[in-house]
Structure formats: structure tokens, C-alpha cells
Amino acid sequence: MDRYNMLVGPAAVRGPRYRFRNPAGPAVVAQSLIATSALADIGIIVSGGSDSPWVGDDGLPLLGLLQIACWISFLVWFHRCRCNAEVLAPGTHKYAPGFAVGAWAIPLAMWWLPRRITLDIRRAGGPPVDVWLINTWWFVWLCDGPLSVAVHLLLLHQTDYHNPVDHGIGVVSSVLAIAVIRRVTAGQPAGPLPYFNMT
Known part of the structure; x- marks a missing residue:
């Protein structure tokens, strides 16, 4: 049990529901996988977009697994x-x-709900001086996800997402996601902190 997870005060005896746990480890893993995804997007752009060997029959399963790992x-x-x-x-x-x-x-x-939760998490760690970063990341994520699907299906009438524009937006989204992870993690102070008792 490290200094982040140690039991503190009478709340530890009463059976707490929440405890402060070090977010640094999961943050490093998430950032590393997202950075790898961004590098894959850059590789697809450089190697020909839809014609890239990365998006062939051999490469697509690996890209899918990488996306699942990122999520x-x-x-x-x-x-x-x-x-x-x-x-x-x-x-x-x-x-x-x-x-x-x-x-x-x-x-x-x-x-919209995950953005709201992200802002609440950031505010809990101190004054939210970087709301602009969270809002920018969220807007680009929407462009990379739901809005991109809508544009391709309703306007372009095709489902080929392996073009420089789509992958370029993916790179920007990844960079912003890494920045948000770093800011939010840095805003959560080191322990030990008391458990939060819900009873």
C-alpha cells in the first residue's frame, strides 16, 4: 500500500466508498497508447492514405486493436x-x-456529458485555468468522431475514413487528448488524502 492508497483517519474504519489513488500510472499508459495512435495516423498519411499498407487487410486489425487499447x-x-x-x-x-x-x-x-465531467474533475483539482484546452480538445474530438461520421455518410455518401484530412484531425485530437490528460493529472495533488465516506 503506497502513500496514495494508505488508510487515513476514522473514515478508514467506517468503510469508505472512495479513496484517492495515484492517477499517474494510468495517465502514462493512456498517453503512450494515444501517442502511438497519432504516429500510426501520421504513418498512414505519409504512406498514401487509402493506398497505405497500414490500412490493408493485415494492418486494419492492428489499428482496431490499438484504438480499443486507447479507449x-x-x-x-x-x-x-x-x-x-x-x-x-x-x-x-x-x-x-x-x-x-x-x-x-x-x-x-x-x-456533451463527458466534457462536463472532465470540467468538474478539473475544477476539483484547483482553479480551472485551462478550460479552453478542454473545450478545444472536445470540439476536435467531435470533429474526429461523431461529426466526421455524419459528414461522410450524409454529405460524401461514403465510408472511407483513410484520407489525409481525417487522419490529420485524428493527430490533432490525439495531441490535445494527451495535453488534457497531463493537465488533469497534474491538478490532482499527491496523497495521502483522507478517504471520502459516503455512509
């Missing part, structure tokens, strides 16, 4: 930071920690 690592980090925020600023959050994972799967709400 899992990001959600692990995001949920840990949300639970930490409950310790740092108890009772100030509109959405429960479970929404840090579930909000991404709720139709329509996934377009």
Missing part, C-alpha cells in the same frame, strides 16, 4: 480521476463516478 486505457484513467475528484471536492459533482465510463455510451448525451 480502455483512457477510461481507466478517466474513472480514477473522477473518483479522486470525489475525494478532493465531495458533494460538488452532478454526475456519479460511474458516468465517467457510462456517459461515453449514452446516445446523444455522449456528445
Whole structure:
């Protein structure tokens, strides 16, 4: 049990629901995988877009696995930071920690709810001087995800996402996601912090 996870005070005896856990490890894993995804996007752009060997039958499964790994690592980090925020600023959050994972799967709400949760997490760690960064990341993520799908299906009438524009937006989205992870993680102070008791 390290200094982030040690039991502190009487709350530890009463059976706490949340505890402050070091977000640095999950942050490093998430940033590393997202950076690898950005490098893959750059590789596809440089090697010919739709004609790139990266998007052939051999490369697509690897890219799919990389995307899944990025999402899992990001959600692990995001949920840990949300639970930490409950310790740092108890009772100030509109959405429960479970929404840090579930909000991404709720139709329509996934377009705005995770941004709201991210801002709440950042505010719990101190004055949110970098709201602009979170808003910029969220806008670019929407352009890279839901809005990109809508444009391709409704306007371009095709589903080929392997072009320089799509992958370029993916690179920018990855860079901003890494910056957000770094800022939010840095805003969560080192422990030990008291457990937050919900009982």
C-alpha cells in the first residue's frame, strides 16, 4: 500500500466508498497508447492514405486493436480521476463516478456529458485555468468522431475514413487528448488524502 492508497483517519474504519489513488500510472499508459495512435495516423498519411499498407487487410486489425487499447486505457484513467475528484471536492459533482465510463455510451448525451465531467474533475483539482484546452480538445474530438461520421455518410455518401484530412484531425485530437490528460493529472495533488465516506 503506497502513500496514495494508505488508510487515513476514522473514515478508514467506517468503510469508505472512495479513496484517492495515484492517477499517474494510468495517465502514462493512456498517453503512450494515444501517442502511438497519432504516429500510426501520421504513418498512414505519409504512406498514401487509402493506398497505405497500414490500412490493408493485415494492418486494419492492428489499428482496431490499438484504438480499443486507447479507449480502455483512457477510461481507466478517466474513472480514477473522477473518483479522486470525489475525494478532493465531495458533494460538488452532478454526475456519479460511474458516468465517467457510462456517459461515453449514452446516445446523444455522449456528445456533451463527458466534457462536463472532465470540467468538474478539473475544477476539483484547483482553479480551472485551462478550460479552453478542454473545450478545444472536445470540439476536435467531435470533429474526429461523431461529426466526421455524419459528414461522410450524409454529405460524401461514403465510408472511407483513410484520407489525409481525417487522419490529420485524428493527430490533432490525439495531441490535445494527451495535453488534457497531463493537465488533469497534474491538478490532482499527491496523497495521502483522507478517504471520502459516503455512509
